[in-house]
Amino acid sequence: xxxxxNYIFLFIISLxxxxxxxxxxxxxxxxxxxxxxxxxxxxxxxxxxxxLSIFTSQISDTFTIDSYSPxxxxxxxxxxxxxxxxxxxxxxxxxxxxxxxxxxxxxxxxKKIFTSNWIAFIxxxxxxxxxxxxxxxxxxxxxxQNLTALLTIFSLIYVSNKNFxxxxxxxxxxTIFLIxxxxxxxxxxxxxxxxxxxxxxxxxxxxxxxxxTVVLFLLAGSNYLGNFVLTSREEASxxxxxxxxxxxxxxxxxxxxFLFLPISYYFIFKHDNKNQKIILSLALLILGISIAPFSYFxxxxxxxxxxxxxxxxxxIGFMIFHFSKFMKILSVIWVGLFLSxxxxxxxxxxxxxxxxxxxxSQISHGEISASKWLxxxxxxxxxIISDPGTQYIFEAISGLNSQGGAYMSTDxxxxxxxxxxxxxxxxxxKLDFENKSRGKTIFIFSGRYFAWQKLPEEQKxxxxxxxxxxxxxxxxxxxxxxxxxxxxxxxxxxxxxELAIFEI
Amino acid sequence: xxxxxxxxxxxxxLLIGLLIMSVSLIRIPKKSLNNQNYKAEIHxxxxxxxxxxxxxxxxxxxxxxxxxEKNLKIPFMPDSSFKKTSDLLKEFxxxxxxxxxxxxxxxxxxxxENKRDEVYITRILEGYxxxxxxxxxxxxxxxxxxxxxxxxxxxxxxxxxTKENIAxxxxxxxxxxxFTNNQLPLTSKLVILDSSGQKKFQISISPNEQVxxxxxxxxxxxxxxxxxxxxxxxxxxxx
Numbered sequence: 001x002x003x004x005x006n007y008i009f010l011f012i013i014s015l016x017x018x019x020x021x022x023x024x025x026x027x028x029x030x031x032x033x034x035x036x037x038x039x040x041x042x043x044x045x046x047x048x049x050x051x052l053s054i055f056t057s058q059i060s061d062t063f064t065i066d067s068y069s070p071x072x073x074x075x076x077x078x079x080x081x082x083x084x085x086x087x088x089x090x091x092x093x094x095x096x097x098x099x100x101x102x103x104x105x106x107x108x109x110x111k112k113i114f115t116s117n118w119i120a121f122i123x124x125x126x127x128x129x130x131x132x133x134x135x136x137x138x139x140x141x142x143x144x145q146n147l148t149a150l151l152t153i154f155s156l157i158y159v160s161n162k163n164f165x166x167x168x169x170x171x172x173x174x175t176i177f178l179i180x181x182x183x184x185x186x187x188x189x190x191x192x193x194x195x196x197x198x199x200x201x202x203x204x205x206x207x208x209x210x211x212x213t214v215v216l217f218l219l220a221g222s223n224y225l226g227n228f229v230l231t232s233r234e235e236a237s238x239x240x241x242x243x244x245x246x247x248x249x250x251x252x253x254x255x256x257x258f259l260f261l262p263i264s265y266y267f268i269f270k271h272d273n274k275n276q277k278i279i280l281s282l283a284l285l286i287l288g289i290s291i292a293p294f295s296y297f298x299x300x301x302x303x304x305x306x307x308x309x310x311x312x313x314x315x316i317g318f319m320i321f322h323f324s325k326f327m328k329i330l331s332v333i334w335v336g337l338f339l340s341x342x343x344x345x346x347x348x349x350x351x352x353x354x355x356x357x358x359x360x361s362q363i364s365h366g367e368i369s370a371s372k373w374l375x376x377x378x379x380x381x382x383x384i385i386s387d388p389g390t391q392y393i394f395e396a397i398s399g400l401n402s403q404g405g406a407y408m409s410t411d412x413x414x415x416x417x418x419x420x421x422x423x424x425x426x427x428x429x430k431l432d433f434e435n436k437s438r439g440k441t442i443f444i445f446s447g448r449y450f451a452w453q454k455l456p457e458e459q460k461x462x463x464x465x466x467x468x469x470x471x472x473x474x475x476x477x478x479x480x481x482x483x484x485x486x487x488x489x490x491x492x493x494x495x496x497x498e499l500a501i502f503e504i
Numbered sequence: 505x506x507x508x509x510x511x512x513x514x515x516x517x518l519l520i521g522l523l524i525m526s527v528s529l530i531r532i533p534k535k536s537l538n539n540q541n542y543k544a545e546i547h548x549x550x551x552x553x554x555x556x557x558x559x560x561x562x563x564x565x566x567x568x569x570x571x572x573e574k575n576l577k578i579p580f581m582p583d584s585s586f587k588k589t590s591d592l593l594k595e596f597x598x599x600x601x602x603x604x605x606x607x608x609x610x611x612x613x614x615x616x617e618n619k620r621d622e623v624y625i626t627r628i629l630e631g632y633x634x635x636x637x638x639x640x641x642x643x644x645x646x647x648x649x650x651x652x653x654x655x656x657x658x659x660x661x662x663x664x665x666t667k668e669n670i671a672x673x674x675x676x677x678x679x680x681x682x683f684t685n686n687q688l689p690l691t692s693k694l695v696i697l698d699s700s701g702q703k704k705f706q707i708s709i710s711p712n713e714q715v716x717x718x719x720x721x722x723x724x725x726x727x728x729x730x731x732x733x734x735x736x737x738x739x740x741x742x743x
Contacts, residue, residue: 026598260520345529345532
């Protein structure tokens with residue numbers, strides 16, 4: 001009964017947090033705050049149309065490297081293929097259930113490890129309100145790296161049972177790996193590490209806690225030796241941060257909740273519970289790996305959204321262990337209150353740069369209407385040309401192809417920098433794309449396009465700089481569009497106050 | 505019942521919770537006002553406006569604004585030792601940016617409000633002498649920008665009317681209007697153009713306002729008579 005009540009409470013708090021604070025008050029249906037979903041929608045659309053390969057880069061040029069198999073996208077394409085449902089709306093709804101699952105996964109793992117309803121419930125509260133608003137985005141963004149972490153945690157819960165099916169475990173490990181190769185490898189190592197560590201004695205596990213602590217400090221200290229880019233991708237260098245910035249991110253996400261860490265550390269060290277010692281060691285190790293001086297490593301923090309939250313929650317749980325039930329309830333309310341302030345700050349910090357016309361979103365009504373108009377009125381082999389951000393969004397929603405979207409090559413970027421009206425019509429001839437000779441060429445002059453053109457050239461050539469939010473057309477830009485309409489090479493086919501679409 | 509251990513635990517939990525909330529509240533990014541045409545941000549000593557590409561457009565500040573008492577021109581804030589306060593309810597209004605400054609008994613509030621393509625800048629004074637006849641609302645605009653009447657004339661003070669400056673204005677197919685004594689001729693609007701002659705923003709001028717232009721600092725002062733209510737609203741358009 002207590003269990004069911006906890007689920008209900010966590011459901012209500014998470015629903016309020018998601019529906020009101022995160023979404024509906026500023027980001028109504030079907031607006032999104034997750035930039036990455038557009039590339040996943042693009043791939044799911046392609047799969048629904050029958051394009052399938054184990055290499056995502058062979059399905060769509062939006063994917064320049066193969067970080068994962070298309071498993072995630074095959075699942076996402078099912079509603080599209082069967083019912084032709086709009087994936088933007090699907091995402092809007094699906095992300096809440098994903099969010100609730102992250103909360104439940106934290107709750108269940110904490111319950112398994114600490115066998116305490118109170119610690120499990122406080123862990124659930126932590127999971128609701130701790131939002132990593134940069135790189136990890138564990139709780140709100142349904143993307144492959146985060147689904148991998150969620151599946152890893154459910155697998156940990158499963159293998160924490162004495163008797164588990166090894167074939168099922170094998171299938172889980174394979175799925176974790178296929179959903180995201182890199183994050184998946186760490187997920188697999190976490191599960192195997194847990195199984196191995198369970199065979200060790202409590203005394204040895206105490207040493208492993210100390211060793212993880214030393215590794216954490218060594219990896220943090222190694223930031224002073226330099227920062228290392230692990231791939232040749234141009235954007236990788238933008239994901240290298242000094243230690244102070246990484247600690248700043250942690251402070252943004254957790255505030256001073258780390259003050260509970262020494263308390264849990266002390267009690268776990270003192271108690272003779274092997275599971276608790278393993279989870280603490282893993283949490284410290286993953287924290288160390290996440291702040292190591294390598295590009296993209298902060299993404300590995302997705303696992304600590306669960307493990308570290310449980311450890312911090314256990315610190316509070318140990319503190320209030322001897323309290324009466326009434327005092328425990330008051331304490332949990334107090335925890336919920338101060339963590340909701342932490343959450344308010346981190347979600348505000350994320351959403352603030354995305355406000356457009358009083359709403360925080362990476363897409364606007366104008367863009368959705370225009371994309372749908374294209375999908376309904378233009379042949380499927382038409383080709384979109386615009387700035388990287390506009391291409392990225394329009395390819396996902398309209399289903400029409402573009403060259404690379406936000407991940408277009410430097411060569412394409414160099415061609416797109418052309419602003420001269422007389423020469424814009426030649427862009428099509430310079431680009432190299434499928435169906436070039438057959439389909440229509442559609443040029444979208446959006447507020448984003450003009451904003452992108454105003455960026456310094458080095459930013460226009462970089463993958464890292466996109467126009468992340470919708471933009472309205474200015475008078476100057478409308479005059480430019482007006483000039484285009486007088487040129488017989490351009491045929492205006494659609495216009496609203498954020499964009500004009502021409503057929504070239 | 506309660507013992508010392510429990511009481512200390514409660515106090516520690518309360519204290520850590522308060523610390524957690526304080527750190528989060530302190531680290532909330534400074535509020536800005538976003539519109540499709542501009543972004544307004546509060547800085548330590550001014551509110552600055554930028555266009556969508558991040559280009560600085562103009563700033564307003566209590567150190568540039570004046571009130572007129574008899575023949576004296578006195579700054580809203582005589583020095584930088586003011587205290588910043590806030591109106592908590594307005595902090596959550598996405599269409600408003602509020603900046604309240606206090607110095608002794610003086611309180612100057614700046615409210616920036618989004619209304620479609622326009623921004624309303626309201627200055628409210630409290631604790632000042634009620635005999636104030638007028639206030640001078642200053643706008644410091646972008647260095648490379650020109651001040652125009654919106655109908656092809658660009659204001660150029662006599663002491664800046666060099667051949668180069670005149671040629672630069674004429675190259676943009678605009679006509680320089682040379683004036684003296686800092687005071688501009690009567691007009692219903694002022695338009696700020698960037699160095700390529702593109703309009704950046706427009707300030708509406710009412711008949712009871714006089715405009716002074718200090719080219720050296722790129723400061724416009726719009727002197728306006730005010731009534732008993734020590735407040736004034738300026739409308740700036742980005743259309």
